[in-house]
Amino acid sequence: MTVFVIAGLGMALASMLWVLRPLWRSRPLPGIALAVLLATSAGLIYSVVGTPRALDPLQRTAPETLADAVGQLEAELARDPNQVEGWRLLARAHLAQGDIEQSMHAYDRALKLAPDDPDILAEAAEVRARSHADRSFDAISVSMLERALAQQPDHQRARWFLGIAQRQAGDAAAAVATWEPLLDQVDAATAASLRPQIDAARLDAGMEPLPEAAPVAASPVNITVSVSLDPRLAMQYPQGASVFVIARQTNGSPVPVAVKKLQAGAFPLTVTLTDSDSLMPTMKLSELEQVRLSARISASGEASARPGDFESAPVEVEAGPEVAAALLIDQVVK
DSSP states (O other), X not given: OHHHHHHHHHXXXXXXXXXXXXXXXXXXXXXXXXXXXXXXXXHHHHHHHXXXXXXXXXXXXXXXXXXXXXXXXXXXXXXXXXXXXXXHHHHHHHHHXXXXXXXXXXXXXXXXXXXXXXXXXXHHHHHHHHTSTTOOOOHHHHHHHHHHHHHOTTOHHHHHHHHHHHHHTTOHHHHHHHHGGGGGTSOHHHHHHHHHHHHHHHHHTTOOOOOOOOOOOOOSOOEXXXXXXXXXXXXXXXXXXXXXXXXXXXXXXXXXXXXXXXXXOSSSEEEEEXXXXXXBTTBOGGGOXXXXXXXXXXXXSOSSOOTTOEEEOOEEEEOOSSXXXXXXXXXXXX
């Protein structure tokens, strides 16, 4: 900081001498005195209202919580709102906080900057669907998904969601046409879980089911999770509460990859997560190298965190055939 201030004063003094050159040529002493006075005043003012500490990397603190990270990101976007990935990251952060409305707003800002980005379009459409009580894709969401596929026809997430939207609208034949190309894009295990959805749509459309496929080997991923409860919280959750064991990607969408729901009872609980617990056929546990695990006791029975729920700190593990992890529920959701 000392070097910074000295350099600033030197530059200010040089500038003042140049500007006041006609004065100190005719009247040297008053001219030099005035230049020094102006430079010193500028330095003093800057020391009071300036922020030279902001230029010091040691003064930049990393966020300690998701709320801190959101606040810093919002401040950065207020300074420079033309950051597509910044708005996308903010949307995901709001979604992780359970703030669907703010997440939608952030995705809208991202789409104004990148209106044809298929990933953002698919994510924004999913969030709009989650904003509805029945998880339905409205006309705007469908338009987003169609635009995403127009830009990238093999976009698996957009194709899956569009098929769901078509099924919700009662157009089973359109859903069949949308979903069937996925069978050539995904692995055998994912295709096996997708085929019943397609066959159900084909049945509703008056079509024959798909030909039988070769049997698929057992899931290559088995994650056994032991869930314990802090004794201090043992008597605080209501009767009938649910326990969710959740697996997410370690980086990317906060949307769970796999979830197991249990009735809260005697702890510790032991559950095993496999591909059969995956929520979407386009994203399986077996496709991930690492998984972030967490557990939550929900009084409402909803997987999304709500104030007053109990949860564990997340634990990251390598995905594999025989993986064990332990979670301790010891935190109260604020």
